[in-house]
Amino acid sequence: MRILRQIHARLLTHPWPISTFSFALSKIVGFCALSAHGDIDYATRVFSQIPSPNIFSWNSIIRGCSQTQNPSKEPILFFKKLVKRGYPKSNSFTLAFVLKACSIVLALEEGRQVHSHVMRSGFDSSPFVQTALVNFYGKCEDIRSAKKMFDEIPDRNLVAWTTMISGYAKIGMVNEALGLFREMQKAGVVPDEVTMVSVISACAASGALDVGRWLHAYIDKHLINTDLELSTALVNMYAKCGCIERAKEVFEAMPVKDTKAWSSMIVGLAIHGHVEDVSEALSKMEKAKVKPNDVTFIGVLSACAHSGRVSDGRKYWSSMLESGVEPSMEHYGCMVDLLCRANLVEEAYSFVETMPITPNPIIWRILLVGCKKNRNLDKGEIVANRLLELEPLNAENYILLSNLYASGSQWVKMSHVRKQIKDKGIKAVPGCSSIEVDGYVHEFVMGDWSHSEAKEIREVLRDISERVSGAGHEPWISAVLHDMGDEEKESALGEHSERLAIAFGLLKTKAPVVIRIVKNLRVCEDCHEVTKIISKLFQRDIIVRDRIRFHKFVNGSCSCKDFW
């Protein structure tokens, strides 16, 4: 940057031919934008000094200001200015850069306008622009448009395939991501480490351990360069698929570990409830002179919260502040959770009151869960009011409030809340559990019997329910929302999505294969109890990853020690 500034000064103090002057300034803009120590404000100032910037200068400034750590719509504004002026004419570089900018700030509307610009200007046949469009729609989670763009590409290269795969991976469409990966190979396109990162992330998201293992073997067999990103993706995949030991092995073998690698490992240990290992990893990380960041502390604090380690949590909170990490909403969430789980609801409430940032619905919801657990009706009502003000259409909030009243035997108030749900016509997010069998991820939604083997699953479920009640279990029916008779409530519990997935697992696999389930919500208490019993009666290890953490059910007990 220093040398660049010197050259800049020279340019300004000497009389150069105008074309040389413009060219040189454009180069400076390009360098500023590109270099790691780039200064985009400086680049912008230099850009404004160029008498008649050519397309290269415009491209440089558009690309440059989309690469800052605080993304903004600035590059899009530059593009708009360029289009308005009508000169110089934009080229394929311009369009690819501005699409990239739109994908970073998720500017769907602006991106669509750029898309129509692409069509008008005839750059729709540029492979770079095509890929940029696929990426843009993928990042904005408009997967149909992304796929449409992708399908329209006549000859898809590695980057185009990888872009589409990562689009699917991002929104958790694993089967589609993996299907495309196979299709890509059939088309004779050889995947590289970037492709592998995307498919492996898809496995992590869906808990597809077998496919993940297969991909890892593929990487080794085809000598794909296992760089920092790919190793991190593998650590994350093994951790999210329930193989924390394997995750550790991959992590230990990494020659270089950055903040993201350490954070992945720490978050992985945290969701497995290995709180001692989390502490150890954090001190090793500091010893290795890798700076923990906001994500690292989310892992550390959530580990403390989930294991009830209040004093450790407080200790890490102060060390986080000392290390200069600005606490974000997530960190406050962890602390509120930490205090609530330790039954310090009043303290959690004052903690929220004194937060320097305005609490979001998630914070209030954690508090409400805490109030429910502690049967603190007075605080609970206050908290629920705040929450419902902010999020009047989220069924989960009403369910929590209803459960709060149920916990305090306030039946009139409870039925009033349930009536509100009905009157407002709001629907709860349905529970959804998935299980990987033979390289395919099967999804089960609560009470949904559309699976092709529904009949067989129903039989397994009946068998389960008979044997479980034979073992003396009585369904804990107050977890059921709807106004229905006890018998109905019992069968509703029996149709919770994880039960369907477990039944399918029992049907399709044999011991000693572990049944691995991924669930989008938290497991209810009855399902938790029943799964423990199943693990004993059927002598099958069952691993459930819920929205928060892992539960390993072995021979009648769970790794979370019933604290979750």
Place this chain on the structure above:
DNA sequence: CTGGCCAATA
């Protein structure tokens, strides 16, 4: 004169 795809988050 420049270029498209990738890792961790309550």
